[in-house]
Amino acid sequence: MDIRLGNGFDVHAFGPGDHVVLCGVKIPHEKGLVGHSDADVALHTITDAILGALAQGDIGQHFPPSDPQWKGAASDIFLRHAVDLAQTMGFEMSNVDCTIICEDPRIGPHAMRMRQEVGRITGLAVERVSVKATTSERLGFTGRGEGIACLATAALMKR
Numbered sequence: 430m431d432i433r434l435g436n437g438f439d440v441h442a443f444g445p446g447d448h449v450v451l452c453g454v455k456i457p458h459e460k461g462l463v464g465h466s467d468a469d470v471a472l473h474t475i476t477d478a479i480l481g482a483l484a485q486g487d488i489g490q491h492f493p494p495s496d497p498q499w500k501g502a503a504s505d506i507f508l509r510h511a512v513d514l515a516q517t518m519g520f521e522m523s524n525v526d527c528t529i530i531c532e533d534p535r536i537g538p539h540a541m542r543m544r545q546e547v548g549r550i551t552g553l554a555v556e557r558v559s560v561k562a563t564t565s566e567r568l569g570f571t572g573r574g575e576g577i578a579c580l581a582t583a584a585l586m587k588r
């Protein structure tokens with residue numbers, strides 16, 4: 430069995446707005462996230478983890494932020510592209526683990542919907558999708574509430 434692991438990391442800054450989109454789930458919040466797309470930092474991170482496992486570059490190489498086509502785009506497009514690429518290369522997804530780093534919004538109440546949404550986009554069973562969160566104990570840019578950071582790991586396998 431050929432097993433590949435990839436990691437991802439992304440950050441988006443807070444800006445004006447009344448909600449954030451994380452793992453495709455709209456969460457009411459006193460601020461929004463700034464980005465060329467919908468700024469779904471969690472889906473971007475999972476996308477990068479899959480591209481990393483495949484050694485196929487990163488999300489910005491596949492979807493340049495200079496391309497007006499992706500202005501305001503829903504980020505499930507990027508994740509689906511990475512999953513399709515994995516399938517084309519003969520790999521199937523095994524599991525995804527994602528850690529969202531922010532003081533607010535609280536992720537726990539939305540985590541199951543996020544897992545379900547990532548499962549819907551990737552075709553993974555919800556038991557194979559982990560979404561969790563931590564604060565940074567009020568330290569650094571996430572601690573000051575300036576943005577959200579995200580880490581993800583993806584495992585792919587070829588039988």
Ligand SMILES: Nc1ccn([C@@H]2O[C@H](COP(=O)(O)O)[C@@H](O)[C@H]2O)c(=O)n1
Pocket residue numbers: 530531532533534535536537538562563564565566
């Ligand atoms: N945005 C967040 C941050 C944390 N959580 C949950 O709270 C727990 C405690 O956080 P610590 O940073 O003090 O370890 C954490 O394990 C998460 O369950 C959250 O839901 N949303």
Ligand SMILES: C[C@@]1(CO)OP(=O)(O)OP(=O)(O)OC[C@H]1O
Pocket residue numbers: 439463464465466467468469473488489490492493494495496499500507
């Ligand atoms: C997703 C893309 C797509 O235009 O834009 P952003 O929403 O700015 O996200 P980021 O993670 O900064 O970079 C990847 C970009 O290519």
